[in-house]
Amino acid sequence: MAKPLRILTVALLFSLAWAQSPAGTVIRNQASATVGSETYLSNVVETEVLPLCAAALSPGGTPAAPGQRAVAPAGGFAYFAYLLQNAGNASFEFNLSWKQEPTPWTPTVALYHDFNANGQRDPGEPSLGRLTLAPGASARLVLEVRLPADASGQLDLTPVATCPTGEQDADNYARVVVGAGAALNLEKSVDQSLVQPGGEVEFTVRVRNSGSQATGGEVLVGDALDAPTLAGLRYVAGSAQAPKGVLEYSDDGLAWSSTPPAQVSRLRLRLGGLEAGEQAYFTFRMRADAQVAPGLRSNLARAEGPGGPAEAEAVFQIAALYAHYLGPQGNPRATPGGEGSADDRQQAYAFLGRPLCFVHSLENAGNSPDSYTLAATLPQGVGLSLQALDGTPLAQPLLLGSGQTLDFRACYSFVQTTSTAQDLVLEARSALGGGTNRTTDRVLSVFDPSALRLQKDVDQSVVVPDGSLTYTLRLENTLPFALTSVVVADVLDPSLGFVSADGGGVFDPATRQVNWSLPSIPANSSLTLTLRARVLPSAPEGSEVRNRFSLASSEIAQPLSSNTVSTQVISAQILLQKSVSPQKAVVGDLLTYTLQLTNTGKVALEVRLVDTPAPGLEYQKGSSAFSGTSQASFEPQGNGPLVWTGLRLEPGQTLTLTYRMRVLPGAGPELRNVAQAQAALSGGPVVSEAESSALVSVVPGVFTPPDTLLGRVFLDADRDGRFTPGRDLPLPGVRLVLGNGWQVVTDAEGRYAFRNLGGGVWTLMLDPASAPFLPLPHPERLGSGYQHRVRVTGLTVSDFPLEMPLGLARATRETVLEFGPLRLTKRMLPLPGGGWRVVLVLKTGEPLREFTLTDPLPGGGERTFTFEVLEGEHTLTYDLPPGVPGLPGPEGSGKTAELTDPQVRWRYP
Structure with a gap:
């Protein structure tokens, strides 16, 4: 469905070209196609542009909404200004007439050629019944209306311009009101009907009082420069001029000033008033952008005040501009040198059997859509393939909108080596008159690819998840020249995680690519780089991790790739279980430990077993025994941890090891032994680890203190x-x-x-x-x-x-009793949960026999303490719960506890 749509769009472009071309113009079109190294051309199609007549009178108007208005007395005159333009593509003679809406009276009407464009009939200006105009030419006309003496009411009439073929413009009505008063008429014109992109156009806005009396009040004539119909045009600073009145400016249409702002979007002329028949005007210029859209444009001005309002519209056309550029990617205009310069040329070395691709940019620099055909003249043995950036074939013709850019690849293939440079010129041809633009691809030489050797190696063909891989990148340059600005790129497989890279390699997590930027690789030299990566734990079982690298340089535009290496991911896991018997022992007992190793992976493993005894245990030499392996026995190596090496387990195999240890005096209450197993691939790194422990409780003997x-x-x-x-x-x-x-x-x-x-x-x-x-x-x-x-x-x-x-600080009650060698101190301390603590401190300098202390309680009762012999210092305490009579209420009541005095007695010998 895409191809028919493209052809339809191109057909519309050709229709636009025919409408703007002069009559008699012959438009020729021919298609081209390149197959291999040959270019084929279609037959030529010719189309002749026929004459097309179109009369354009302005300003327009209808009886319901007349474009101009005048007030005149019966028997008086009214004048209306018109512009007649030939909008066709050939010279035509236009018949001029007029018609009116029905009235009971008939005016006298005539059309005159307004040479000085003042909107009035001047001596020497002839009346017109016919007028011949060249294509795009225009003429100013004055419509004179003389009212009869019995005229009354109003009259609506319009001039009519008729083509020789009968087409006419007859909707330009003006209105004459019979009576007295002011009538504002507004006229707007441009100095050119066809404006080139990047050019300037001048507007004239003229207001006239076509009434029979002065306005008697202020008149404002405004122009909105930010109207959508003026999109792509901008006000030229300082260009506004007015012989009469005051010019005012605005950037938002709300605030006005006689000083222009930085960005002028509105413009108006302020007049104190206009006499009957008096007129005023102002002019200004606007500049069209280089990429302004072509087509008809209009600008509407408005006059307000007594006798108004009045509006006038100026119609002009933005010319279609066809231009395009073809050049290197990102620089289609080949700046700063331009067409044919070194900036318009790309060059590189090529290799047999590998396409050499140059990326180009095609830009539509015009203001109209256009379609383009790409073609190249190729030497014998060179093929060309035009591709989109994703490698798909590039469909032609190429349709681009105004300002649009297309990036594509021109890929050349070669069938023989050569040491001489070849210039391959690629050109883009416009379908709508934009000409041809070229760019050059230079092939410096064509070499056999074996002259640049890229070799990739990996240290393991089998790896486990979370295992490590080391890649070696070898580059050998036997070309007769050095490679400069070399970029070596290695994209990591999704199952790999980056660890390190020597030689300045940098990893980009976003692209998962490791890049080396090298200043050069001299001719007849070699270079070795190393990349280390780790297989992610999520790598699928049995999957292959593939890897290769590429090389590009200033001399080699199309990157060259190395061989691909592959490593298979296979799970490897070792399980370790440890137990001990008995689990409770006393000093001197023998303990039997059992270690069970199981290879649950899919590859054979070499295992190293380390068991670290707890302090207080002694290994019994010769007690190690194995089952499940042909290797009869292993003895620990050296003192300290027990180490067994050289254990080989096939996939699914289980090995059981037993040994004995004795509990020594001084052993702690718990004896924990920890065993660790490290499994490695044959001759490779450790790929799995396991740990297990066993606990023995030591029961104290008979003579062991608790x-x-x-x-x-x-x-x-x-x-x-x-x-x-x-x-x-x-x-x-x-x-x-x-x-x-x-x-x-x-x-x-x-x-x-x-x-x-x-x-x-x-x-x-x-x-x-x-x-x-x-x-x-x-x-x-x-x-x-x-x-x-x-x-x-x-x-x-x-x-x-x-x-x-x-928060526990409280006032305390205290009393002291001293008698002889005895000192008694009594304190009452509040408790956090309520109640009081009574503290009695007794201190005597000599023994007191049959000692009795009686402490009365608040609210009645007492506490008694007795000693057969009281010596030294003693502290006695007891608590009084909340609610005891004589004690304070809840915390914060402000009351203190009742302090009673204790009594003591003793007997001397």
Whole structure:
């Protein structure tokens, strides 16, 4: 369907050409086609352009909307200005007449040749009944209307221009109103009817009072330069002139000024008024863009004021310009040298059996659509193929719109080598009179491709997913000249990831291409480059990773490619399982470890096995035993980790290894052995790894002391890191978690304990959610302090002193009793959840026998403490719950607790 549409469009272009060509013009057309090295021409088709008559009178108008208007008294005169133009393609004699709409009276009407174009009848200007005009020529006319004495109402009439063949223009009505008053008429004209792209055109806007009285008020005559019908034309700065009145400018039609803005889009003439028969005018110029669209254009002016409004339209034509350029890609005009210069020439060396392609650009530099035919005269043994950039054949003729550019390839083929340069001239011929434009492709020499050797190698023919590949690129230049501005390109397969490239290779993730930019490769020299890549884990099983590279230079326009190397992706995986028996042991026991290796891949693997024993274990020499392999035994190499090498597993094969170790004194509570297997392709890199471990719990013997971890969680009021009864506040209900998952909650005194632990280093964590207070510095703290790293040996203590929040500060009650060697201090401390803590501190300088302390309770009752012998210092505490009579209410009530005085007694010997 595309070809018929193209032919139809070309036919329309030819129709446009015929309409604009003079009568008698003969248009010839001939098609060409190139097959191999031969160019074939079709028969010549000739078409003669016939005469076409077209009369054009302006301004136009209808009885309902007359183009001009005048006011005259009965028996008076009215004048109307017209322009007659020959819009045909030959000289014609036009018959001039007039007609009117029916009225009860008949005027006297005559047409005159208006030589000075002032819109009035002047002495010496003849009346006209016939007028001959050349193609595109025009003449100014004045229509004179004399009203009879009995005239009344209005009269609508029009001049008529008739071709010899009968075609006529008769829709140019004007209106005469019988009476008194002002009547504005507007006339607009251009200095040329055909405007060339890039040229200027001058407009004249003339306003006339065709009435019988003065306007008696201001008249504005405006012109919109940004109208769609003027697209592609721009106002020429400073070109507006007016002998009378004030010119004003605007860039948006809203704000007006007598000073032109940077971009003038509106123009108007301000007049104080016009007398009867008086006229005023202004002129300005506009410039057409180089790519302005051809065809008829119009511009409408409007006059407003007493006797108005009035409008006038100027019609002109933008000429069709046919021009095109053919040159190297991106530079069809071959700048700066131009046609036939070195800038209009591309050159390169060619190779037998490989097409040499040059990329060209064809530009339609005219303002009209055109179609083009490409052709070339080729020497013997040279073939040409014209292609689109995607390699498809280029269909001709080529249709381009105004300003449009087409990039294509001219690919030449050669059947023999040659050491001499050949100039191949390619030309583009216009179908609509745009002539011919040429460009040159120079073939410097034609060589055998073996003179430039490109060799690609890879280090592996089989690779596993996530395995690595190393590519070697060898370039050997045996040509008699050096290659300059060399670009070596290597596009990675989608299954490959870039690792590195030597020699300045740069990887572009967007194109997945590795590029080397080399200044030159001298004649009779070679170069080696290395590229490393990794096979992606997502590479399909059994797929082939293919790779090759290409080379291009200033001398070789068409890149040359190397051979293609291929690597097959095959999965390789090793599985390792480790177990131990027994899983609980005491010092001196023998442990039997079992390692099971399985090759679940599809290629044979060479395996290296490493087992790292836990401290406290000793390998029993000679205990290694294998099953599932013909290799009878392997012994570990050296001390420390146990190493077995040279294990070969075929696809699907399983190997089992057993060995023994003894538990030594000093072994920890848990013995974890970790084994690692590394599998490699035969003579290749490691392609799979596996790890497994086995755990043995060591049960303490009879003489092994138990290991216990205990401590306290408390708010450290004096921040000394130690719990001080009566001063620091223990935190009950706090959760602590041990590294093995054990958990405890503190009791009412903030104490916790983990019993029967194995000795060693443990990690202990305090749950911040159960004690939302900041930890204070501690020698065992880790990180933020909510974790402790504790070495547990026997009975081990690790406290969590926490920062006392300011919100817990409360007024306390205190009393002191001193008698003899005894000092008794009593304090009452508010508790965070309500209630009070009573703290009694006893300190004596000598033993007191049968000692009794009685402390009365608020609201009644008492607490009693007895000692057979009181010595040194003792701290006694008890808590009073909320709601006890004599205690304050809820927090914030402002009351303090009732402080009772304690009583003591003892007996001296």
